[in-house]
Amino acid sequence: MTPDTARIHDEIVRRNPAEPEFHQAVAEVLGSLEPVLARHAHLRELRLLERLCEPERQVMFRVVWTDDHGVPRLNRGYRVGFSSALGPYKGGLRFHPSVTLGTVKFLAFEQIFKNALTGLGLGAGKGGADFDPAGRSDGEVMRFCQAYMTELYRHIGPHTDIPAGDIGVGTRELGYLFGQYKRITNRFDAGTLTGKAHTIGGSHVRTEATGYGVTYFLEAMLATRGDTLDGKTAVLSGSGNVATHAAAKLHDLGATVLACSDSTGTLHDPSGLRLDVLHEIKTARRKLDAYPELVPHARFLPGTTPWDIPCDIAVPAATQNELDESDAIALTKNGLRALAEGANMPCTPAAIDVFRDAGIAFAPGKAANAGGVATSALEMRQNASRERWDFPTTDQHLATIMREIHDTCLTTADEHDRPGDYTAGANIAGFLTVADAMTTLGIA
Numbered sequence: 122m123t124p125d126t127a128r129i130h131d132e133i134v135r136r137n138p139a140e141p142e143f144h145q146a147v148a149e150v151l152g153s154l155e156p157v158l159a160r161h162a163h164l165r166e167l168r169l170l171e172r173l174c175e176p177e178r179q180v181m182f183r184v185v186w187t188d189d190h191g192v193p194r195l196n197r198g199y200r201v202g203f204s205s206a207l208g209p210y211k212g213g214l215r216f217h218p219s220v221t222l223g224t225v226k227f228l229a230f231e232q233i234f235k236n237a238l239t240g241l242g243l244g245a246g247k248g249g250a251d252f253d254p255a256g257r258s259d260g261e262v263m264r265f266c267q268a269y270m271t272e273l274y275r276h277i278g279p280h281t282d283i284p285a286g287d288i289g290v291g292t293r294e295l296g297y298l299f300g301q302y303k304r305i306t307n308r309f310d311a312g313t314l315t316g317k318a319h320t321i322g323g324s325h326v327r328t329e330a331t332g333y334g335v336t337y338f339l340e341a342m343l344a345t346r347g348d349t350l351d352g353k354t355a356v357l358s359g360s361g362n363v364a365t366h367a368a369a370k371l372h373d374l375g376a377t378v379l380a381c382s383d384s385t386g387t388l389h390d391p392s393g394l395r396l397d398v399l400h401e402i403k404t405a406r407r408k409l410d411a412y413p414e415l416v417p418h419a420r421f422l423p424g425t426t427p428w429d430i431p432c433d434i435a436v437p438a439a440t441q442n443e444l445d446e447s448d449a450i451a452l453t454k455n456g457l458r459a460l461a462e463g464a465n466m467p468c469t470p471a472a473i474d475v476f477r478d479a480g481i482a483f484a485p486g487k488a489a490n491a492g493g494v495a496t497s498a499l500e501m502r503q504n505a506s507r508e509r510w511d512f513p514t515t516d517q518h519l520a521t522i523m524r525e526i527h528d529t530c531l532t533t534a535d536e537h538d539r540p541g542d543y544t545a546g547a548n549i550a551g552f553l554t555v556a557d558a559m560t561t562l563g564i565a
C-alpha cells in the first residue's frame with residue numbers, strides 16, 4: 122500500500138474495531154488500486170475510496186423463535202447494504218454460528234466488486250444471522266426463517282435490496298423466507314429473493330451456478346496457457362452448494378475430483394469421488410464419514426484439510442481463511458497448476474503470495490464465484506418479464522458471463538501493468554465501474 126492508502130486503511134480499522142475479516146478484504150483491494158489512483162487523481166479528490174469503504178446502511182435486529190420443545194430461542198440478524206451505485210443491493214444471507222457484523226461487512230464489501238464485474242446492474246449487500254441450522258428440525262428452520270423475515274421484510278424489495286443464499290441458506294430456507302415475505306406484504310414479488318425453488322419463480326441453473334461458474338472460469342484460465350481440464354486431478358474443500366456443483370462440472374469436463382471436506386475432516390477417494398454417492402449422503406443430510414461405508418476404498422480423515430493431497434487444480438469452496446501459507450506451500454510443492462476460489466476470501470494473504478511467487482494461475486473469489494450472483498440477475502430478469510428459460514439456455518448465458526469476467530480481469534490487469542494478476546484485474550475493473558457510477562450520481 123502507498124502511504125495514502127495505508128492511512129485510509131488505518132482509519133477504517135479505527136472506525137470499525139474488532140472486524141478483522143473486513144479489514145483484510147479492504148486491505149486486499151486498496152493494495153491493488155495503486156496503478157488506478159496514480160492515473161485518476163480526481164478520484165482521490167472526490168474521496169471515492171473513503172466513501173466506497175463505508176456501508177450505506179447496516180441493520181442489526183433481534184430474531185426470536187421457538188424450538189420444537191416450545192422454548193424461545195434468541196439470535197441476532199444482520200443486513201448490510203454496502204453500495205447501491207450500480208443497482209439495488211444484492212447479495213446472499215449466511216446462517217452460521219460464526220456470523221458477526223464484521224463477517225457480513227466483509228462479504229458485502231467483496232460483493233461490490235463481484236457484482237460490478239458481472240456488468241448486470243447490481244449493487245452490493247449481504248446479510249445473515251448467528252443461527253446454526255445444523256441439527257435443527259425442518260419445523261425449527263422454518264420458524265427461524267419466518268422470524269428473521271418478520272423484521273427483514275421492511276428493508277428489502279425488488280428495487281431496493283434482493284437477498285439470496287449463502288452458507289446455511291439454500292432452496293429450502295429461501296422458500297420459507299419468501300413465503301413469509303409474501304404473507305406479510307400481500308405481494309408475490311418474486312424478484313425480491315433469488316435462488317428460489319423453480320415452482321415459486323426460481324431460475325434453472327441458479328442452484329448449480331456458483332460451482333459451474335468457478336469451473337468455467339478455471340477452463341478459461343487454463344485455455345490462456347494452452348491447457349484444458351481434461352485429465353486433470355482436482356481437490357475441493359467443503360461439500361455444500363458450491364463444492365458439489367463445481368465437482369460435478371469438473372467431472373463433466375474430464376477432471377477427476379479426488380477429495381472434498383466439511384468442518385470435521387476430509388473425504389479422499391483416490392479413484393475419483395462418486396458424485397452419486399455424495400449426492401445420496403447430502404440429500405439424507407448425513408456426514409461425509411458415511412461415504413466409506415458405501416465406497417470401502419475411500420477414506421475419511423477427521424480433522425484434516427484436503428490441501429496436502431497432490432493435485433493439478435484446487436477449489437477452496439467452504440469458508441474464509443481456510444487455506445493458509447503452509448497449505449499453499451504444500452499444494453505448490455505437489456504440482457498445483459491453477460486455483461480458483463469458490464468461497465469468499467478462502468485463501469489468506471500469505472497463501473496468495475505463495476501462489477503468485479510460484480506463477481500459479483490464481484482466481485480470486487470475487488471473479489471466480491460471480492456465477493451465482495450473475496444467475497440471480499438472470500432470475501430477476503425472468504421474474505420481471507414472467508418468462509422461463511430452459512436449463513441449456515441459462516447455462517449458456519452463465520458460461521458466456523464467466524468468460525467475459527475472465528477476459529475483463531485479464532485485460533484490465535494487462536492495461537495496469539499487472540499481467541496475469543486476476544486479483545488486480547478484478548479489483549481495478551470493479552472499482553472503476555463503481556467509481557464511474559458514483560461520480561455520475563453526484564456527491565452523496
Ligand SMILES: NC(=O)c1ccc[n+]([C@@H]2O[C@H](COP(=O)([O-])OP(=O)(O)OC[C@H]3O[C@@H](n4cnc5c(N)ncnc54)[C@H](O)[C@@H]3O)[C@@H](O)[C@H]2O)c1
Nearest residue numbers: 287288289331359360361362363383384439464465490493
Ligand atoms: N451459494 C452461492 O451461490 C455462493 C456464491 C458465491 C460465493 N459463495 C461462497 O461459497 C462458500 C460456500 O458456500 P455454500 O453456498 O456452498 O454453502 P453451504 O452451506 O452449501 O456449504 C458450506 C460447506 O462448507 C463447509 N464448511 C463450513 N465451514 C467450514 C470449515 N470451517 N472448514 C471446512 N468446511 C467448512 C460445510 O461443511 C459445507 O460443506 C462460502 O464462502 C460462500 O460465501 C456461495
